[in-house]
Amino acid sequence: MNAGTGTIGHPGVRYGRAMTGIGGVLGGVRNATARSIFKLPRPVLSRLAGAPVVIDGKTLDVEMQLMLRLLRLEGPPAEALPIAKARKQVLSSARLAGGNHPVGAVTERTIDGPGGPIGLRFYTPRGLISGSPALVYIHGGSFMHGDLDSHDPICRILAEKAQVRVISVDYRRAPEWTFPAAVDDVWAAWTWVNAHAAGIGIDPTRIAVGGDSAGGNLSAGVALRAVRDGGPAPAFQLLLYPVTQFGQPTKSRETYAEGFFLTRVGMDLADESYLVGDEDLSDPRLSPLLNDPTGVAPAFVVTAGFDPLLDEGEAYAERMRDAGVPVEYHCEEGLVHAFGNMGGLGRSAPAAIGRIAAALQRGLS
Numbered sequence: 001m002n003a004g005t006g007t008i009g010h011p012g013v014r015y016g017r018a019m020t021g022i023g024g025v026l027g028g029v030r031n032a033t034a035r036s037i038f039k040l041p042r043p044v045l046s047r048l049a050g051a052p053v054v055i056d057g058k059t060l061d062v063e064m065q066l067m068l069r070l071l072r073l074e075g076p077p078a079e080a081l082p083i084a085k086a087r088k089q090v091l092s093s094a095r096l097a098g099g100n101h102p103v104g105a106v107t108e109r110t111i112d113g114p115g116g117p118i119g120l121r122f123y124t125p126r127g128l129i130s131g132s133p134a135l136v137y138i139h140g141g142s143f144m145h146g147d148l149d150s151h152d153p154i155c156r157i158l159a160e161k162a163q164v165r166v167i168s169v170d171y172r173r174a175p176e177w178t179f180p181a182a183v184d185d186v187w188a189a190w191t192w193v194n195a196h197a198a199g200i201g202i203d204p205t206r207i208a209v210g211g212d213s214a215g216g217n218l219s220a221g222v223a224l225r226a227v228r229d230g231g232p233a234p235a236f237q238l239l240l241y242p243v244t245q246f247g248q249p250t251k252s253r254e255t256y257a258e259g260f261f262l263t264r265v266g267m268d269l270a271d272e273s274y275l276v277g278d279e280d281l282s283d284p285r286l287s288p289l290l291n292d293p294t295g296v297a298p299a300f301v302v303t304a305g306f307d308p309l310l311d312e313g314e315a316y317a318e319r320m321r322d323a324g325v326p327v328e329y330h331c332e333e334g335l336v337h338a339f340g341n342m343g344g345l346g347r348s349a350p351a352a353i354g355r356i357a358a359a360l361q362r363g364l365s
Contacts, residue, residue, distance in 0.1 A: 034096060038063055038346035055255065058305045061334030063346040068259065068336075078145060079269045083175065090145040098153025099344020103160055104128065108148075111192045114184045115177065119170035120193075121148045122200075123159035130201040133364035134165040135238065136193050138186055138211030138218045140338070142270035144174040146215070154212070154340050154353065161357035164364060165202055167193055171218070174273035182274075183285045186218045187225060194232035206364045208236035209297075212340045213262075213309070214270070216242025220288040220316070223296040228284070236363035237299035240340050240356065241309050244289040244316040246271065247281040252310035260306045262337035267308065289316045298326040300359040302352075305333035328359060 038045070045062045046052075049069055053060035078086035104126035110117040135158060139151035148170045159166040171185035190209060197204035211219040216239040226233040257264040275286075284291040289312055299320055303313040310331070317329040332339065332352045340356070342349035 035099075035345055038066070055306070058333045060306055060336075061348045063348045064306070064334065064336050064339075067342075067345075068261075077266075079266045083144065087145055087147070090141060090150050091147070094150040094153060094341055097342045097345050101153060101156040101160065101343065102126075103156040106156075111189065113188045115172055115181055118185050118189055119148060120189060121152075121155070121168040121170070123155050123166040123168070125159045125163050125165075128163060128165065131203045132163070132165055132201070133206035133208070133235075134167060134193070134197070134202040135159075135162070135208045135210055135360060135364075136190055136222075137166050137168045138171070138209070138215035138222075139168065140211060140213030140215040140240075141173075142266060143182060143214045143274040144270065147173075151212075151215075151341070153343050157343050157350075157353055158357050158360060161354060162361040162364070164208075164360065165200075174270075178276050179274050179279060180285055182214075182218060183221055186222060187231075190222050191232060206235050207232075208238055208360065208364055209234040210236075210238025210240070210360070212240035212242075213338065214243055216240055216313075217244065217286075217288070220244065220296075221285045223299075224284045224288055224291060224293065226297075227295040234297040236360070237297050237301075238356070238360050238363070239299055239301045239313070239316070241303050241307055241337055242288075242301070242313055242316065243309060244312040245281075245287040246275070248287075248290075248312075250308075250311040250315075252312075253308040256306055256308045256310070260308070260336045262308050264308070289319060292323065293320045293325055294323040296320065296323075296325055298363060300328045300330075300356070300363055302329075302356055302359075303331045304335040304337055304339055305331055306335065307337040309337060330355070330359075 042062060045066055049062050049066040053065055078089050103123050105124040107122045110119050137155055139146040141150060148168050155166045155168050169186055169189040172181040194207060209219045209222045219237060220239060220242060223234050223237050225231060281287055282290045301313055301317040303310050317327050321327045335352060339349040339352055343353045
């Protein structure tokens with residue numbers, strides 16, 4: 001889930017829009033200018049951002065705060081647009097905020113899937129040798145907005161910084177395809193990569209699964225299914241601000257329901273688009289948090305402090321740890337949902353992505 005809109009309901013602060021609307025940030029100022037603003041000294045950014053936003057003892061990062069303030073100049077958020085226009089807006093957002101990061105090589109291929117061809121994009125970092133570790137990356141986007149292009153920047157960064165081969169999966173999206181289409185495509189891609197690992201230069205014993213938001217949900221589902229069904233098991237899980245449950249209220253979903261990119265409106269639309277209404281919400285393919293994670297792969301779970309999904313991400317890390325799973329958990333306290341898509345702006349989000357890459361490298365070392 002990467003879309004959201006709203007206003008921050010706190011004294012002296014009233015602004016917001018969608019993460020997916022970031023492409024028009026600064027009311028039409030072009031990419032280079034937007035990026036240059038976020039390179040200004042932090043005291044300058046603080047003056048531009050306004051009074052600090054403090055909730056539950058956490059202070060919103062000044063770059064995030066400035067982004068929210070500037071986004072009030074935006075047009076309609078993604079959830080207010082027809083799906084085709086919303087997806088274009090998401091892609092525009094990614095190109096601005098994600099940046100263009102060099103990587104050794106990028107190639108593509110398609111494989112057979114349960115509902116037709118599945119696109120895979122391979123990122124090979126410079127200097128990587130055959131038989132190296134890999135990450136099968138499952139993009140976020142509310143189960144309906146993201147694609148290979150919207151998450152191209154973070155895949156490039158992770159490949160280079162962690163020195164792993166990254167394989168990004170283009171699964172079927174809602175509302176055209178509802179649950180479990182995405183689940184089935186991701187599992188098909190996961191099993192294909194494992195079956196062909198040696199032939200594509202990957203160490204079959206060091207393949208991780210990971211993703212952000214909705215992709216974190218699908219990644220956790222892969223690890224659970226591998227235990228339940230005896231399929232190829234990940235060596236490691238990389239879960240970035242994951243959706244870990246459906247139909248359950250949390251304090252963070254209420255506290256950050258408006259104004260921090262991902263909002264209640266965006267989450268409700270995602271649920272309505274992805275689910276047809278008669279699913280068992282405790283199904284492990286939907287709600288990892290409501291299931292027993294005993295035996296799943298070691299994991300790195302990262303959350304954002306100003307994110308509706310904060311509580312469920314932390315709770316899933318705790319649930320895995322209680323089940324004996326090696327887990328490293330980290331909260332980027334000042335950041336907002338979808339910071340992984342902001343690797344080309346400012347300092348805070350790129351630094352956080354660097355820490356994620358380091359965790360991935362440790363997990364596959």
